[in-house]
Amino acid sequence: MSNTYYVYSLKDQREKPAKVFYIGKGTGSRATDHLKKVDETRKGKFIQEILDSGCTPIISKVVEGLSEEQALQIELELISSFGTVETGGSLYNTVIPRSINRKINENVTVPNGAIEKAQLGLKLLKDSIISLSEENPEGIYNSDCAHYLGLQSDHNGNQQDYLTYSVLGILLKEGIIETEKIGSRRKYRKL
Numbered sequence: 001m002s003n004t005y006y007v008y009s010l011k012d013q014r015e016k017p018a019k020v021f022y023i024g025k026g027t028g029s030r031a032t033d034h035l036k037k038v039d040e041t042r043k044g045k046f047i048q049e050i051l052d053s054g055c056t057p058i059i060s061k062v063v064e065g066l067s068e069e070q071a072l073q074i075e076l077e078l079i080s081s082f083g084t085v086e087t088g089g090s091l092y093n094t095v096i097p098r099s100i101n102r103k104i105n106e107n108v109t110v111p112n113g114a115i116e117k118a119q120l121g122l123k124l125l126k127d128s129i130i131s132l133s134e135e136n137p138e139g140i141y142n143s144d145c146a147h148y149l150g151l152q153s154d155h156n157g158n159q160q161d162y163l164t165y166s167v168l169g170i171l172l173k174e175g176i177i178e179t180e181k182i183g184s185r186r187k188y189r190k191l
Helices: 030-036 042-052 068-082 114-135 142-148 162-173
Strands: 005-012 019-026 058-066 177-182 185-190
Touching (some): 005 030, 005 042, 019 042, 019 068, 114 142, 114 162, 114 185, 162 185
Antiparallel strands (some): 005 058
């Protein structure tokens, strides 16, 4: 396993001390790519605002020499600690997908960082299922995802592989995979 990954932060030097506004992981020139080609994301717009003020975001490598898995874990912890702007934090990371409208229970307290951790975990699950489907172009079943990725549940002695089924449903909705009914089962393939 290659230990070429690092975790980095982007900071707004207009504030003293410089305020972290983005956390990422990458290899090579990933940390500096944000400044070379500013995109239209909210992070990109914030970077452009900093550049327009005559300043340049500070790029700091937080830790280097990591495996991808280690980098993902550290990135997750840092994003959870700082929080995103949606949750009252300072980061312009977009780890939270479009919200699902639900009735809000005022008695439920959501701890700081819990949403970010869940969304980063979901991203890792989606990436794993996409990789599994790419390696099996003939298609995979929900049970394959649960079994081969170690995500089978034990619900009072009965297997209830709802986690992988839910992630497959999200990937279908996002147009990343397609499904085909074969008998009473569904087979999934990456588009």
